[in-house]
Amino acid sequence: MKIATINVNGIREAVERGFLDWLAGQDADVVCVQNLKAKSFELDDSILYPEGYEGYFLDAEEDGFSGVGLYCRKIPKAIMYGLGFPQCDNEGRFLQADYDRFSIASFLMPDGSDPTAKQDFMSQYQDYLGKMARKRREYIICGTWHVAHKTIDLANWADNQTTPGFKPEERAWMDQVFGPIGFIDTFREVNRDAGEYTWWPALDQHQPRSRQEGWRLDYQLVGPNLRRNVVDAWIDRDATFSEYAPLIVEYDLEL
Known part of the structure; x- marks a missing residue:
């Protein structure tokens, strides 16, 4: 099973830059997208239902803001919209597809431009993650977490210790x-x-993405029972339809 996750940073702009062509060439079972910045009812069918995929979306209440989606080759048993707390659900930050053996989620953390809002979200989300970890069901949580976890995960880390996304807390x-x-x-x-x-400060389709300027803000998380099922993982730096790069993981699993 192959899962890709990508923060499109505006789905319509990403489509103009080649997102659908990229999607058609991936042969991914599930593609998780974040930061759509559009209401799903505003989008063309070519975006909602690309060939070979069923699209599912959770819109933010605010226009031009946030929103997450899932493109699935196999129709899920169920879709769960949100996590049950307003900051997540009203801002369109979590969408989950349930299959027989596990669930796959598309997730978008607040970026930290409002530090208090991000801390509030993290507190509530941590409680939910704890509940997920105690369930018998397995989860694959994909998306932009807006945190570079270790010094290895960003360039110039020494100069960014008070920058949102790398703060000690x-x-x-x-x-x-x-x-x-x-x-x-x-x-x-x-x-x-x-x-x-997976992220660089500015999108420039004509410049190679520098290893000296980026941050790793995007993750695919699994529980310990799926550790042995992780086969390979890579970042597609050649995909330049967003200032974020797709993170792709192959699992020894079947939907």
């Missing part, structure tokens, strides 16, 4: 997610290299 929160709560960072299961980033 944010990194400590991720320590809890990957520690006592028990989730696994699938990318780091198979790739320990430095210079592996």
